[in-house]
Amino acid sequence: MKMKITQLAVYIEQDEDGIYIGSIPSLPSCYAEGETQEEMMKNLMDVVKLCLRNIGEDDLPRGRFVGIQTLDLSHA
Numbered sequence: 001m002k003m004k005i006t007q008l009a010v011y012i013e014q015d016e017d018g019i020y021i022g023s024i025p026s027l028p029s030c031y032a033e034g035e036t037q038e039e040m041m042k043n044l045m046d047v048v049k050l051c052l053r054n055i056g057e058d059d060l061p062r063g064r065f066v067g068i069q070t071l072d073l074s075h076a
Helices: 037-054
Strands: 011-014 020-024 032-036
Touching: 020 037, 032 037
Parallel strands: none
Antiparallel strands: 011 020, 020 032
């Protein structure tokens, strides 16, 4: 049975100019930016559609996104 992708984890950063940058770890080279998070997510949806068209859903990793943690280098 083919499993339909319904959700992808998005990693969101804000650069020094205040621009939001979103990337999807499970889709290499799939990222977008915007002046607001809403604009970035809209742009990212367009990019995801292109990425999925190029690689196909069957080639996506099937792992589950667990989370992001910060590594404190001050104790190294």
